[in-house]
Amino acid sequence: MKILMLGWEYPPHISGGLGTACEGLTTALASRGIEIDFLVPKLFGEEDAPHMQLLGAASAAHTATQAQAPAQEPAGLPARLSRLLAAEPSLATDPIFIAAAEAARAGTPLPGSADVNMIRVPAMLKPYLDQKTYQELIRTGALRESAIPDILASRIGHPLPDPPTGSMRLEHVHLPGVDLSSGEEQSSGAHYGDDLFAEVARYAMSATRRVEGRKYDLIHAHDWMTFPAGVEIARRAGAPLMVHVHSLEYDRAGHGADQNIVSIERLGLEAATRVIAVSYYTRGLINRVHGTSLDKISVVHNGVYTRETVEAYTEQRSSKGPVVLFLGRVTFQKGPEYFVQAAAKVLEHIPDAVFIMAGSGDMLPRMIAMVEELGITDSFRFPGFVRGAELERTFSTADVYVMPSVSEPFGIAPLEAMSYDRPVIVSKQSGVSEVLRNALKVDFWDVDKMASQIVGLLEHPELRRTIIERAREEIRHIHWDAAAETLIPVYETVLSG
């Protein structure tokens, strides 16, 4: 079975759960003999001149960069990004900027197995990007100069043939608000417009051309940005299309949803032979938002990488009181305000409790203001976006992890917290609550109950101990192998149908 997967990020260049999910799923599928070509947009073209130079001669460039800006900049940051950071220090905590910096720094080839071919198609697409952020990135000049050439493929394993040359036309897809009537893909070196949807269309064209002439049994597209590409490729190849919904625009924006994104989602859902949802929660939401028949949607729960649980290193604590952690994007979708409201109630009972809201996002300023209004600033910490060792430390020093999401298709972060032996509270409006027994569950709006659960966990070591012991066992069974074993029969049904 040969599958073409269309994703939009892949480790190590990830900013959300999608990249991790794609890695887990493809690895488990490949180990079961499924052959996969994996197509990802590349945020930064490696042939972008200054960038190229850096990567081409890593150590030399490294030294040069450090010599120019010795103290305040992380090693290996391209000069252009350094300049940007100097001009706008707040970007240091911006996840998109951080991801961009990491992507620029990383010189190592992408991981993959013999049966997963990584094909990177340059495009300025990132998960969870919206029109406003996209334009902001363009406006600030972060990406303006990144003249990305036509096509780039990075391969692991068997080399891919060069793509056919010539122009490409989207024959089967019309994108809302995008006028590509000429159908001609812009030539190498062109600048991008400030329109996200034009970029999505361009990606669809590049991707289509990249795999032109290759034979696939099935096209599997992950989330809306790849849907136009998926539809176009599937039609041309005469192969069935499967769309995999990890998150809907509705999850991210609620009623403020961008209608163009919603239309693209619908385009994919309607063109697909079968839809995969990451949870029953998402399956229901797809049905409600798009009217897709429930019969057409299969549920494949995400897994998590099993690793040995990490013993907490509480000696690194900076506070005396117990620590309650929120970790995620501070956006509408993640329900940060409910965390703040619950915190205020918990503090009435446990005055020395400390609340950490780790992450950044458009609601962060409002959350800081809200904490001030409630008079609980002294009990709150806002460390911004954390990653790497800092992320580990943050998880390890928390006594309780709370995910109060308003709408969470799956939610891998609680599983991560569990792998650090942290007891978790998850909102019932999440896919992960469907697969977890050993977690406390609460409606995101029920702040009284959320507060009560937090107090219960903080007051009763027996409760924490029992949950942690059972959870340790439980997460071992929430594995990508299980996801692959659910997915393969769905592939087979689609292929035999």
Add this chain to the structure above:
Amino acid sequence: MSSVCFYFEVHQPHRVKPYGALQVGRDHEYFDEKLNAEVLRKVANKCYLPANESMLRLIERTDGRFRISYGVTGVVIEQMKLYAPEVLDSFGRLAKTGAVEFVAETYYHSLSALSDLDEFREQIDMQMKLINSEFGQVPRVFRNTELIYNDDIGQFIADQGFDAMLIEGADDVLDWRSPNFVYRAAGRDMKLLAKNYKLSDDIAYRFSNPSWPDYPLSAEKFAGWVHGHSGAGDVINLFMDYETFGEHQWKETGIFDFLEHLPELLFTHPQWDILTPSQVIDRYPALGELPCHRTTSWADEARDISAWQGNAMQQRALAEIYSLGTAIRRRNNSHLLALWRRLQTSDHFYYMATKSASDAEVHDYFSPYEGPYDAFIHYMNVVKDLKLSVLAPAQKQIRL
């Protein structure tokens, strides 16, 4: 002759309401009266009333040769009086037939036997008085909560003057022995009736399970299995929840038809009759002593007490509630004492169990909460409120 001995447990707890941390110190209503009323009325209509009707009819039809025994807890009788008095009337009619025996247990269906022996004794006395006043009987036979038993409990109960106890016929305790004989408690002259869990659970658990090879179970088939023990045992003890009839096994499964036909089919074999526990111990001698070094029960696969104290939360909750005993008694307030005792009912701890697989399904079936962790949080908050009220200085004490 050989006999069949039926024992049915009738019990419903006072379920604790979802009680958040923010309610502590402010809300002194602990129980979910709406839910408790709802459950009791539902079970009354699905089980207690139709099953009692069947039993009455069978007793009449067989001229009292069909005999049964019940344990009806104090806490379920309290709720019947409030929410379904007609059920209590119908048990009263059964009591008058002369074919129905009521056995003793703890009024509160508690785990006091494991935690507080003075409390255990008092709750037994309360239940003896209740059975006497409601049904006009003085029980000679004792069954502890969920058949919880060990040698110490056996000796304690023997010393209270009971003639027999009902226990689980756990394989490892019986060892080479058959459950189908009467035994004697270690070191005491008190008889033990061991549940035949195979035949009991065929009715209580497997009756409507289509993947069970013996499904569907007809009364003929079951009577045949009983008759198959002819000459190889004195008594087959069929002990189960009364809710088996119509509640655990719905009416649609044919459980009432099964019950309706079983007695007469059992009587088709001239060597078999049906006796109550007291009649069994009067007729059959104890075959020998049956020591029981571990604590057994009829719950879960393990048939031990892990259903109520298998994890750290349950152990903490039990320790917490029993630690209040001295302070509560000192207050000498009957309402407070009743609140404390209702919180001792074993079900509260059963809801906090974190078991796997099939055991977890059974626990989930009974639990009114979203899982063991919430059950623990609600319970501990209620106990905290009770504790604050009880331990507060006299002038600040809240009238609960």
